[in-house]
Amino acid sequence: MLYREALNRALDEVMSADDSVVTLGEDVGLYGGSFRVTEGLVEKYGEKRVIDTPIAELSIVGNAVGMAIGGLRPVAELMTGNFSLLAFDQIINHMAKLHYMSNGKIILPMVVRFPQGVSRQLAAQHSESYEQMLSAVPGLRVLSVNDVNYAYHALKYAILSDDPVVFIEHELLYNKKGEVDFAQKLDPFQARIAKEGSDITIVSYLKMVDDVMLAVPEIEEALGCSCEVIDLCSLNPIDYETLIESIQKTSRLVMVEEDHKTGGYGAQIISWAAEEMFYALDAPPLRLAGEDVPVPYNRSLELSSIPTPESIAQDIIAWGKNNEL
Amino acid sequence: MSYEIVMPQLSDSMDEGKLISWKVKEGQKVNVGDVIAEVESDKAIMELQSFQNGVVAEIRAKEGDVIPVGEVIAIIEANESESPVKKSEKVVKEPSPVKREKAPVQKPQPKPAVTKETKPKIALSKHHPDDETGGISPKARAKAAQYGVDTQTIVQKTSKELLHVKDVEAYLREHYFTPKALSLLDKYGLDIASFALNHKIDETEVQEFIDKNETPLPQPLTQMQKAIIANVTASAQKPVYHLYEHIDAQLFLEHDAYSITAWLIKIFANVMMTHEAFRSRLQNDRLIISPNASIAVAVADAKNLYMPVVKDANKRAIADIAKELASFKTKLQEKSFSAQDMQGSSFGISNLGMLGVEPFDAMINKNDAGIVAIGGLKDGQISVTLTADHRLINGYEAALFMQDLKQEVQNPLQFKD
Structure with a gap:
């Protein structure tokens, strides 16, 4: 479906x-x-x-x-x-x-x-x-x-x-294929763990979750670690419980969003982590977001203005290496 | 000249389209603007019009096919003189022959190298330490504070720019434990947090801790233990039921030249020959029915359990079966079972009767249809519990089997040498 x-x-x-x-x-x-x-x-x-x-x-x-x-x-x-x-x-x-x-x-x-x-x-x-x-x-x-x-x-x-x-x-999710379990009872305000892992918590939502999932194999191979990917599902209210559990396990947090970086939604997640999870963090949090420019029409420029699977992998690997992961 | 008609990109987010129906046939003449097909995009069903005058030379896509954007779905052989456009052009949705030089498929291209320069570098360097406050992760700082360690000592000792929690832990280990103490610590899977870290701890102290707390030594699982765990776990998932019966022991006692297990294997094999379900096993979603009765026998000591198979037991003499059982015992002691020994069964026997155990249940081995648990001798009777996989043996069939079994153990003909 x-x-x-x-x-x-x-x-x-x-x-x-x-x-x-x-x-x-x-x-x-x-x-x-x-x-x-x-x-x-x-x-x-x-x-x-x-x-x-x-x-x-x-x-x-x-x-x-x-x-x-x-x-x-x-x-x-x-x-x-x-x-x-x-x-x-x-x-x-x-x-x-x-x-x-x-x-x-x-x-x-x-x-x-x-x-x-x-x-x-x-x-x-x-x-x-x-x-x-x-x-x-x-x-x-x-x-x-x-x-x-x-x-x-x-x-x-x-x-x-x-x-x-x-x-x-x-708009790019409409043709995504997936199975629906009609009988399931699920709470849409609870974040979804798209992939379990033990070393990096990568938080995202909407289409960027798919791009993160595409980047994960390369990241895991390059850093020799395992990534946990969390799909927020609900942006307000936020399921902090799931985030706390994950960050306590991994000690590392990455936020990935498509929107412009300045004033963007991910800032909420990172500032919360800095306030509430400070002593659990073993590396500075990383935030990957779109450029602070109106989204360009030209396809190459358009792609370079937002995170892509390639740029997500590249940036997280660089950050991981700098933090001895 | 021939022109390719490709799956058009009808919306910006369209990757593939479904061909709903053809409005033309091969060999049919078409003019500019004629509807040749209906295509479903991610947004709507749209008509596909010809952009050439000519003849449909070839139709490549079938109705109902889902085709990636840009793939050829038909060929039109154009009439050169009538063709309104000289160069090869794709079919477009507009009714008027407006030329539309759209790049065919736009797969997301790898990011051009130039973007790396325009993208701001992740400013990691500014977080790096150049004074005594920087370069220590919050978690590492918390860990150091917990043990009253000065992080600067660790920074100097490791000559690292950036401290993470693993550096603090490594420092604590090295600083407070001798190498021998560490290897003992790791062997027992102990956490350094179990010790008061205020002096150098040697292996004697760790050993004292282990003795005092009676810390168990974790044992890695052998390959065989792993295999047994996998087998019994799989077995627990099976839809099984049990039948509890007793059989008469008189003839077994009269023919004690051979063990009860040996006679039972022989009699079971004979009864199995008239009950096909007991000779069947599930293998890769198929039912395999063996022409002969091969029975797995539980052979175990306190540590190890094997299920070697007495193959084609229905054809074999009792002496031969007894000899094979004896060889199983030797192999158990020598741990010399081969994979071959464990294959080919469809049914199993587990006998704990000699240990005086009364009725018990056994777990079905691998893909077998069932297993019987043989209990101890009591009042001239032996308890026999059948555990059957309901996918292979139904309750009625199982009851008939047990009936036959009870009858045959009282049949002297079964006890011939």
Whole structure:
């Protein structure tokens, strides 16, 4: 099953079980979604529950907020994260805060699906990542799953949860293949150990987890060590328990993210480790992230502006050698 | 002139496309703009149009195939004079013949060397020590503090720029233990944290610690122990059930020239010949049914356990079987069993009767269908417990087998020399 098919299946199952679940966004109906996530849903559930909206992001999220207040469980799709900037007032001031501002009287059981990231030559205005902003908003849950099985379970969980959830998807993950264990019960707020190891803890999320996994064999061979790879899954809240356990075992921490380095999400993980895990660290933490430049259109420049399996391997090996690993 | 039609890249993230249907056949004439196929990208199903006037010379992809972007799916033999574009061109999705010089497939290319220079180097050097506070990892510092060791002493001693926890541990080991004490420490897998580190510790002190705490000496597993562990662990995963029975011992006692085990092997072999399931074993997802009855016998002393096989026991005389059992005992003492000795069984016998054990269960050996556990003689009866693999022997079959067995041990014809 593909990642997008897992999301589609999750939506389909929840919509079939619960009439209050609706989905809305640009091209989610007739066209089946720009990434085919909502394919076949309008035929099944009709235009009242699978709603094609105008190109107006503020109104997509605003409508979803209104629907949620009114008792529905809306799943809003934004075509790409960059367009979401127009909707940030609704996301931050309303979706995230109304529950708090109403002293808990209003609940917002809604999801905003959020495709983002560096795809292929979509240039600076279509390649951004916004987890650093979203995870800094109290009141929002931010999920960012890499794994196909998790995609299915986490989206279902997000829709059925009474909390407002931003569900971040990476545009290059939609065609990732994987098995889904439909019967499994899993907690999407718990980090996933993508690979166990004993000497380096490599933390990542979304597509970068796959790039790290591609780099790991080379790192392990060059340094003669074993890497533990952790897929955060949830960016807010953060599963610190899993991180503590891993860092206590390995004494070494590497954070890998695609987004620009300055002010990026990984800074949270590293600063937490410096505060809370200082005496467990046997080497300075390493943070690999994108360059502080608008993402270039040119393919070579685009690739050199973000971590790739090759650069991840090269940088971790250099760091490991400098730290006598 | 022929033109290749390739799987087009219909979206930026498309790596491969599925060919949904062909709208043309080989030999068919096509014009610019004609729909020739339907292709499914990661986003949608799209029509593929011809960019040439000509004849479909060859169709290479089948409907339903998933094809990487850029791979040839058909060939069009173009009519030179009618062709609107002179140079070879790929088919594109636009209806108008707009030339689109898109690089065919864009696999992620290895990073160009130039990026290494533009990328800021990992600034490791600035963390390195040039004064007394730098260059010691937090974990190493914590470890040194725990033992009251001055990290500068270690820095000077090792003349290293950067201290990690392993350096502190190495220093503590070397500083507080004699080499002989260390080798004893490692032999017993002891942690240096078990000792008060304020003086040089020699092997006598370590030995005293070992004696006082009665520290067990860890023994590495022999290859055979590893094999036994693997075998019994695999055996515990099998879907087994047990049948508890007693057989009459009278004839065994009357024919005591040979051991009960020897007679049982012979009688079991004979009964197995009429029960195919007991001659079967699972091997690589196949059922192997042997034409003869070969029985594995548990042979053990306090430390070692082997399951050598009496092959084709149904064809052999009792004297021959007894002789083989005797040879197993010799091989046990000499540890001279070969891999060959352990192969070919479909059933097993484990006899602890001579030790007076009453009913017990045995674990099935390797791929066998079952095993019987023979207990001690009591009131003229011998306990026989069958452990059967339900994948190979069902309960009814097992009950019939036990019935036959009970009958045959009272049949004097079975006890002929």
